[in-house]
Amino acid sequence: MIKNDLFLRALKGETVDRPPVWMMRQAGRYLPEFMEIREKYDFFTRCRTPELASEITVQPIRRYGMDAAILFSDILVIPQAMNIEVEMKPNFGPYLPNPIRDKKGLDSVIIPDVNEELGYVMDAIKATKEKLNDEVPLIGFAGSPWTILCYVVQGQGSKNFDKAKEFCFTQPVLAHELLQKITDTTIAYLKEKVKAGVNAVQVFDSWGGMLSPTDYQEFSWQYMNQIIEALKDDAPVIAFGKGCWFALHEMAQSNASALGVDWTCSARNARYLTGGNITLQGNFDPSRLLSPPAEIKKMVHQMINEFGKDKYIVNLGHGILPNIPLENAKAFIDAVKEYKADR
Numbered sequence: 001m002i003k004n005d006l007f008l009r010a011l012k013g014e015t016v017d018r019p020p021v022w023m024m025r026q027a028g029r030y031l032p033e034f035m036e037i038r039e040k041y042d043f044f045t046r047c048r049t050p051e052l053a054s055e056i057t058v059q060p061i062r063r064y065g066m067d068a069a070i071l072f073s074d075i076l077v078i079p080q081a082m083n084i085e086v087e088m089k090p091n092f093g094p095y096l097p098n099p100i101r102d103k104k105g106l107d108s109v110i111i112p113d114v115n116e117e118l119g120y121v122m123d124a125i126k127a128t129k130e131k132l133n134d135e136v137p138l139i140g141f142a143g144s145p146w147t148i149l150c151y152v153v154q155g156q157g158s159k160n161f162d163k164a165k166e167f168c169f170t171q172p173v174l175a176h177e178l179l180q181k182i183t184d185t186t187i188a189y190l191k192e193k194v195k196a197g198v199n200a201v202q203v204f205d206s207w208g209g210m211l212s213p214t215d216y217q218e219f220s221w222q223y224m225n226q227i228i229e230a231l232k233d234d235a236p237v238i239a240f241g242k243g244c245w246f247a248l249h250e251m252a253q254s255n256a257s258a259l260g261v262d263w264t265c266s267a268r269n270a271r272y273l274t275g276g277n278i279t280l281q282g283n284f285d286p287s288r289l290l291s292p293p294a295e296i297k298k299m300v301h302q303m304i305n306e307f308g309k310d311k312y313i314v315n316l317g318h319g320i321l322p323n324i325p326l327e328n329a330k331a332f333i334d335a336v337k338e339y340k341a342d343r
Contacts, residue, residue: 004136007068008199010313011236011257011279019304019312020067021336022139023329024240025319026060027072030329033059043088044080047073048120054127061136063326064333068137068200071128071193073121075143075204079152081117082185083110092156099155101167106174111181114188121189125196140198142190142227144205144241145182146220149175152182161210168219175219183223187230194235202238202260203227206318209243216247228256238281242318248273263288263317267306281313284332289316289324293331300335309341 240260
């Protein structure tokens with residue numbers, strides 16, 4: 001039994017004394033103990049070495065005591081497993097030397113045996129579960145098929161993913177074939193993660209907001225929903241679409257256990273658009289963690305009051321930034337732990 005099950009109870013919509021709290025990208029780049037590991041090992045070595053991935057996962061729990069841990073990994077391990085080369089270049093980010101933009105490229109993309117290609121992730125989960133010793137739940141994650149397609153077709157990060165969109169709009173048959181391959185791989189991957197021990201999963205649609213509402217339904221949401229449907233009986237699924245407030249109503253009709261909300265959508269609008277019945281997660285602006293700690297605490301309490309303490313998971317509206325002072329991250333977590341309703 002997990003000793004602190006607040007996060008899992010919030011996912012079920014149960015009444016709680018205070019909402020749970022964790023931070024997207026909490027395992028990593030803002031922590032000095034992470035920097036030490038980063039100096040010795042390159043990015044994908046950290047992902048592929050279970051001892052390192054598990055150590056990085058538990059570092060923020062040791063330091064701040066969040067209500068959930070999220071496995072240190074990367075969304076781009078999926079395309080790597082699918083026979084697509086992915087590099088992580090320092091001061092540049094992801095780089096895919098052979099982007100998929102035609103039938104020949106698509107034919108080289110495989111649906112892998114996830115245990116064979118991504119067994120190191122399952123080993124990292126088992127090592128992390130040992131270190132966590134049932135103190136808090138462990139979250140596993142994957143990128144949405146659309147977000148993975150963005151990198152796979154663009155070949156790198158982008159402000160507008162113009163090449164990815166061009167591919168979808170000029171070669172929709174190939175685009176849907178690629179999206180389905182990514183979806184099938186992601187479902188198999190997340191199911192194995194649950195078997196290995198994660199207590200919940202989150203699907204990150206980081207680039208969903210690049211699409212119009214109509215295109216979002218066609219190229220992103222239908223595939224995310226396939227993942228939710230396939231996983232719903234195995235573990236709670238959190239669906240997070242950055243910039244996708246326009247799809248919240250549709251997303252709330254799904255079997256997701258919770259929906260992530262970014263900082264551009266108010267608590268009131270998020271509750272209104274989702275009908276008030278589904279657990280919401282978010283939505284503190286990550287840059288706001290640069291405010292003074294006392295101000296952060298005040299804003300966090302206000303945010304909880306606006307969302308309501310039940311059916312709510314406190315989080316950022318996207319990943320924590322690398323330049324956040326340690327005491328500010330602590331103020332964010334402590335504010336939630338100190339929260340009392342009706343203040």
